[in-house]
Amino acid sequence: MSAVDGLLWLSFGGPEQPADVRPFLENVTRGRGVPAARLDEVEEHYQSFGGVSPINELNRSAIAAVTDALVHRGIELPVYFGNRNWHPMVEDTVARMTADGVRRALVFPTSAYGGYSACRQYDEDIERARAAVGEGAPELVKLRHFFDHPLFVAAFADAVRTAAAGLAEYRLVFTAHSVPVAADTASGPPAEGGRRYSRQVAEAARLVAASVGVADFDVVWQSRSGPPAVPWLEPDILDHLDVLAGKGAPAVVVCPVGFVSDHLEVVWDLDTEAAQRAAAHGMGFARAAAPSGDPRFADLVVELVREHLDGAPARKLSDLPAAGCTVNGAPCAELCCEPRR
Known part of the structure; x- marks a missing residue:
């Protein structure tokens, strides 16, 4: 090396x-x-x-x-x-x-x-x-x-367990930053079929849920900021809480699997807006900590x-591409994740 x-x-x-x-x-x-x-x-x-x-x-x-x-x-x-x-x-x-x-x-x-x-x-x-x-x-x-490193998954899994402590019944909901649908479609090399971002988020959520022992869970999105006419990844966390309330969910545990730290988008969108929406429905609300x-x-x-x-082996829990390792700003693959136009 x-x-x-x-x-x-x-x-x-x-x-x-x-x-x-x-x-x-x-x-x-x-x-x-x-x-x-x-x-x-x-x-x-x-x-x-x-x-x-x-x-x-x-x-x-x-x-x-x-x-x-x-x-x-x-x-x-x-x-x-x-x-x-x-x-x-x-x-x-x-x-x-x-x-x-x-x-x-x-x-x-x-x-x-x-x-x-x-x-x-x-x-x-x-x-x-x-x-x-x-x-x-x-x-x-x-x-x-x-996204699928064993330590990343383990930290989130323990955070979910901590957030869920004391809740007899809850719905586990994973959230990540929404992006335009077109941007997600373009993420990853075209040969992979795109959607690298949303597929990796879904895989991280699956791995964390499996570690916690939860078989049925949801993946939703937050922090949309673009023009209303542009389609973004959905459902939004607030809309989803409305749906869960309509189904009679007694409580929700939200895991911000798309984020590495509890920065403002987490503490506002989840700890403030989402918590208030859940409270308005009479649902219990708990949020797992980000892992940083x-x-x-x-x-x-x-x-x-x-x-x-020293050439240590890469530890991964899934078969999805762990791209990166790029040099001096060169993309990892031709046409990969090209900027939005």
């Missing part, structure tokens, strides 16, 4: 003070045709939490855990933190890595899945950051998808790193 002298933790980013919120949202939605009224609505969500998203602090905590896990295993690898949409911006981080003399680094994107927003957009982030630095920018190798704070998540990242450092 080629030498590696750094690890870049690449994430979405989020505001850390009220004045950051609107410019952050404009960065996120630039070129996507999101109505201004929708931005106003989401801005109110952030401002209701003091204009601060939990995501950066959650990432810093996870990075500290990964750094400790690397040291514990005798791996000397500095970990750098860069974001797509807000500070620390990935372009600035890669510039600092270059100044520090990093020549070849692995990249851990904070998404377990394929698809444009979940995967290829991180390739674009890498390509853009290297182009901003220019000559001397380090080689950047993006780590693979980990679980010690096994740090171990997962170290295992992905070791696949490159």
Whole structure:
């Protein structure tokens, strides 16, 4: 294996003070045709939490855990933190890595899945950051998808058990970020038939449910942000809660299997809106924690790193493609997860 002298933790980013919120949202939605009224609505969500998203602090905590896990295993690898949409911006981080003399680094994107927003957009982030630095920018190798890694599944399974404790009967509902149907159809190489994102989410949900011992469950979607005329993956979590209430479900346990941390889309869409909708129906509601704070998540990242450092075998629980391992922003396959037009 080629030498590696750094690890870049690449994430979405989020505001850390009220004045950051609107410019952050404009960065996120630039070129996507999101109505201004929708931005106003989401801005109110952030401002209701003091204009601060939990995501950066959650990432810093996870990075500290990964750094400790690397040291514990005798791996000397500095970990750098860069974001797509807000500070620390990935372009600035890669510039600092270059100044520090990093020549070849692995990249851990904070998404377990394929698809444009979940995967290829991180390739674009890498390509853009290297182009901003220019000559001397380090080689950047993006780590693979980990939706079916045993540690990812185990952390979620235990979180479901904890959330369900004390509930005699409940419906298990998995949720992930919705995307346009066209984007999901285009996710993955055409030879695979597309839908890599939704298929991987469904597989992760199946694996977690099986670990918990639940045979019948639902996979739904949340956080839609596009124009109303564009079809997105459905059903939405709120609509689904209405359906469950109509069927007499006494309680629901929601597992945010599409997310790695309890950031604002989780605490607003689930802990706030979904919890309120369930309460309005008289249904019990519990939400499983996302895994970034679980010690096994740090171990997962170290295992992905070791696949490159010493050829450790890739641990997977399914036969679905674990794509990734791309270099310098090149997509993993021709026409794979092309951007929405």
